[in-house]
Amino acid sequence: MSTNILVIEDDEIVARVIERSLRGEEFKVIIANSGVDGLKTARRAVPDLVILDVIMPGMDGYTVCREMRNDPLPHERSGVIPDRQD
Numbered sequence: 001m002s003t004n005i006l007v008i009e010d011d012e013i014v015a016r017v018i019e020r021s022l023r024g025e026e027f028k029v030i031i032a033n034s035g036v037d038g039l040k041t042a043r044r045a046v047p048d049l050v051i052l053d054v055i056m057p058g059m060d061g062y063t064v065c066r067e068m069r070n071d072p073l074p075h076e077r078s079g080v081i082p083d084r085q086d
Contacts, residue, residue, distance in 0.1 A: 002028045006047035008038030008064060010056040018051060035059025039067055 005027055009015040012033065019029045030045050032038035035056055042050065050068065054061040 002026055003049065004028050004030065004045060004047040005049045005051065006030045006032065006038065006042055006045060008032045008035060008041075008050065008052035008056075008061070010034060010053060014053070035061070035064040038064055039071075042068060043071065 003026055005022055007015050007018050007022075007029060009018065009031070010033055015031045015033070019031060022029050030041060030047065032041045035052075036059055038050075038052060039059075041047075052061045052064055059067075
């Protein structure tokens, strides 16, 4: 059984680099390009790990994290927030 990793990143190049770094037999990488899309995808795909950007237009990474913590789904998620200075 593969580990589902959700990458929430608005910069497509960065998202693809992360995807290539993680993709393998044991990882299934799903990419969302915004905080809102990331929340929708997380509810649908139920990832084992979420990697998200802090600085995104609209809903930033901190807000996404808070929303995920408040989500009524009964499973645990781990989150990693890479800090990127633009």
